[in-house]
Amino acid sequence: MNCEKAGRLISEYVDDTLCASLRRELENHIAECSVCMSILESTKRLIGRLSSLSNSEAQVDCWAGVRERIVWGQVGVPWWRRSLLKPVFAAPAFAIAALLAFLFFWSGQTPEKPTQVVFGGSEYASYISAHSRYQRVQAFNDPDVPIITAELEKASLTRE
């Protein structure tokens, strides 16, 4: 055994995990090599100091804090359900729901039955005049236009 091999085995020797044959071989080498003996001793001291770093006497009481975080942090609740309860998501969702409800009920209202128009009245005159050349497209698509036109023709015939 040389020093290089011994150096690799010293850690396991200190942990007592070497097989019997390797342990004997290492011990024979260390007995004759002061450098490896020094490394062995310093490794033992190091392990002793490391074990003294253990905070085994440190005590803490965390249950109250853990419980609070589990209960109020909704640990275990799906992320989508947690998100629904956050104001940043809940407020817009509520607003959208309110708007949809309003539109639903508003569109569901029955339209007022149109009052019978007194033909020749100023209402029709203003209606027709409103269908200027800028609004002819709208008048063309207006379903009331045929009725109005028919009434006009009827009125003109009546006057005659």
Added chain:
Amino acid sequence: MIELSETAYKLNALGVASLEGRGMNGLTDQAVVKRVIGGELDAFSVLVDRYQNRIYSVALNYVPNRDDAVDVVQDTFVKAYTKLRTFDSSSAFYTWLYRIAVNTAIDFIRKRKARPADSLDDDKYTDSGFEPISKDPSVDPERVAVVTEQKQALRSAIGLLSEKLRTAMILHDVEGLSQEEVAEVLRVPVGTVKSRVSRARAELRYLLSKQLGEAL
């Protein structure tokens, strides 16, 4: 059938009333886990009481600040509660918990962007609450100061190790877990643990010889 610890069996043999009526302290970890999964939140307190000090000890090796260490402990248990259904009851609960604690501590450090090595003049190392001062008149204060300095140098050197070597060393040499337990915590072969511990010790010897200017 609820599994009882050896202690519980002994007490039952002596005619002591069943522990069922006296609390869950005699139950195994797996039995408590079953209860928690079944909806008994307060049963989780048994596991917290059993392991919080050990997890706190591990956390202090990563974040010397006590308040931060408490945060790490709480984060660990909250994560453990969240993932309790994924716990494999065939393995030991504490190794599973240690794994969560180590990962939580490492994540905590990364988030805080802590420097790997802190100055020996850092206040958190001289905080009297962290290093309890002995009031025993027979204790040599000079000796205490030397030991304190050596511990500070040791912690500083540990902070210079790579994450893998540091974790293996903390779990094995500081916390006293066996190589097999460390392998289970880190989910690596036992040989890997041996190698990491050996390399960590060699690097520490070198770092300390440079810092202290003397052979360790």
